[in-house]
Amino acid sequence: MNDIDFIINRLITGKIFFFAGSGISYASNLPSAYAVLQYTANAFLPGTVTNREKQNICGTIQPEIFYESIISMTRSYECLDIWRSLYRVDQEKHDIQCSPSLSHLFISEYSIKNGLPIITTNFDSMFEQACDLLNINYRIMLPSESPIDIDSYFLPICKIHGSIQDNDGKYSPNTLWTTMTQITKVNTRWIEYIGRLMVDKHLCFVGYSGRDIDLFPYIVEFSKKDETKKIIWINRFNGDYSHIASKSCDALRVHLWPDELFKSIQDEYSIQNFEKPAIDNKGDIDALLDSLEKLLTEKQLLTGEEKRLLYCILLAELGNYRDAYKYAIDLERNKLSYFARPLSKYLLVLTCARLSHEISRYESCGKYAKQVLVMLKDKNDYDIDFALQADCLVSEAHRMSIPGDTYFFQKKRIKDYFYITFIMSRFLATAFRANMILFKNRLTRNDVNAETQHELIEHEIRFYALFQSVTGSSQRGWNKFIKAFLIRAWNRIKDMSYQAGYSAGIANSGKFKYRLEPLEKTMSDSAAIYSLITSATGAELLIRNEADMLLHNGMFEESRAKFIEYINMANKSGNALNEIKGIIGFAYANHLEGKIPLLTNSFRLRFQELANEIEGRRWREYFADIDAIFIKNENI
Structure with a gap:
């Protein structure tokens, strides 16, 4: 058969x-989902954005990411009005027959x-x-x-x-x-x-x-x-x-x-012979879309400045962190006072914090997050969602000041352990404070908006990521009891992320679990989600995980190839820390294999450039130590 x-x-x-x-x-x-997306983009993106840029956004970004950003900013389902082109009543008004x-x-x-x-x-x-x-x-x-x-x-x-x-x-x-x-x-x-x-x-x-x-x-x-x-x-x-x-x-x-x-x-x-009904259209589907776009534009759900902010957010969603950061900083410095709605002001400054984080400016990330908390001190404009998100980002800025997931293992000093303990305590205090704020306002996590729910889950991911990096690494391994504890934690966070609809949380928990338990399915599941949500940082770190596993197994040539892929991806997105970690990983593969020199001249120069870009005193100290290793190697 x-x-x-x-x-x-x-x-x-x-x-x-x-x-x-x-x-x-x-x-x-019927109009395609792409056409609906494109006409929506026409209504909500600033006029300075070219058609080519709009086509790139609509053709690359997952539509659900696009609409989540718009709904979050407009807080209205009216922003979905281009979808009325699927509605039979609107089709008939324009003499359009869809069958x-x-x-x-x-x-x-x-x-x-x-x-x-x-x-x-x-x-x-x-x-x-x-x-x-x-x-x-x-x-x-x-x-x-x-x-x-x-x-x-x-x-x-x-x-x-x-x-x-x-x-x-x-x-x-x-x-x-x-x-x-x-x-x-x-x-x-x-x-x-x-x-x-x-x-x-x-x-x-x-x-x-x-x-x-x-x-x-x-x-x-x-x-x-x-x-x-x-x-x-x-x-x-x-x-x-x-x-x-x-x-x-x-x-x-x-x-x-x-x-x-x-x-x-x-x-x-033996079922009746169906013939598709003949379509005799007097109307034009593009004319309907044009009409809906015009009506949506006239509603002015976003101001001109808010449209620029939306464009900046979409650039970041495409993984273009460097350009998005420049755009956001320019808006914050020159246009912040033009934002009439307080929530849009908070979103702009919080976006500056997040993009500072993505391009490895961690001190700036903390500064902008604290700026949001200062802005929220006016009780008339207080917003619990932005308060919780900003507080989590302040803790994250501190966490990222600790050199972690590094190569050429450096023995920690007593003061390093004190600082790590302080950061972990701060994370626990932030989580406790968030729970108290929710309790005081008679709310649960399900009552705050999706972005806040996701930020609270990400806060937990960051805490366990810090704990995991302190207690072991792909090169050194982990104590079996700590490893089992962490695997349970990542499984729990994955389930929590599914319940909250946090796709990045599902992928991130898998990314860290893979370092403990390198299963192909764990990596492929996370990779599929990162591809879907166009997360450049997530996709980069999965490649690094592969490089680490190859390194651990003594497959140095294959590991170097993966590190180069990781470096190129990070360079494209603008994530300086990922790029420099890739360069150091490449050098470490050479070190383990006994190759001299550890770096090519071009990688050596790029290392020095990146070391000056990344914010944080402890990172600068770490890079100085690594540079000393490179110099010592060159003199052999």
Whole structure:
């Protein structure tokens, strides 16, 4: 039995349920997610940003990162209004006809016939329109609802990332999961529901990429269980992400577009022959997008200065820390007084703190974070979220003043241990203070905004990262009891990050766990998330972890190649500390192999340049010690 015959057999016996992604809507005359993103960018980015820069942002950044930044700044779902281009009422106002594809029609007919739900991450109403054409009673199920409420009388269209319209046909932007926090946060009820279906039926992906952090990793785990039916994946797999994702769950891969497959098997399946409704458009989808962009721009949800700040934040999200830092500092020095809203002022200064951290200016990071705390002393403008975030960053600036995860092991002095103890105590005090502030205001962590929840988790990650670096290293190893304790801590933080929708926290916990327990899956899971969220620093440190493991195993040539990759990545993003650590790591590989000189002339000069860029007295002392080792080596 070939793959097509296998699928036909399972369809006839009702042993397949469908999970649909946006790919099946490409032929429906709907605007693409990229087009919606681009028109939103036109409305919210400053006029000085060129079309080429906008295209780079929209083509590179994960859309959910883009929308999370805008929603955070505007604090309004009105910023999602370009998505109204998917809403049937707005389409009809512009004489635009969007119709369901053959896949929508086939899946709807098959699912109602076999009493099965449709699972989809799509916002659009194509499945609903398919049901209207086929006279099928349906009910939209939203991610906030429970699958136990499914009524067998209706075809359940389970829109687990939200819907552009509700069951009454009203525009419902508040249900759309458009942020990284939302698509990362684990939705246990729906995951367990899909898992139960997979025991009795074959899950069949159509038009799906597999890039969702909240769903796909769990589906992969389900697929490995003996009692789970084999996954089917229909796509042409033209080098897109689904090529990797389908292999990770060992899916039966059918190299056809869904419409092609369904058209070829209609007769054998004995289901009515569907013809895609003819589209007779008088309107133009671009005209609708232009109209929505104009209306959104007129709402002035952001001022001109706030648009510049948004652009700066997006530059950082793209991993371009150096340019983002320069842009933010210029705004803070010359435009801070132009920001009318206090929250935008706090965000600008806090952004300066974060970007100072990314380019290794740790004293500046602490200075800007303290500046936010001073600004918040005015009780009329006090904001608990910014207060908690700034306090965490002050502690982080102190932590990063300690040379850690270094090479050419330097014996610590008594005063070094006192300082490390002071920093760890400060971290504990900051966490205690945060809990007291929440308690005093009768709040829990779930009551503060997503950015604050993530910062509090990151604060815990930094504490354990410091503890891990003090108690061992990839070269020296760790005591087995400390190692077991840290692995439990990273697993707990990973679970906490999933619950809070903190994608970087999931990846960061994996990054540090890999140093203790270098498993391929740990690294690949973190790498996939860093790629998704375009985290340059995270991706750099994963490469460094690989270099360290190769170094530990005596594979010096391969290690040097990884260190060079790490150096180049850090140079591109502007992370000076990562770049100089890569150079020192390269030298250490030569040292262990007995090669002289330890560095090439170009690396030697770059080391000296970077040593002057990184802020912090202890770092300067460490670099002076390393420089002395290089000089001694050169004189041999």
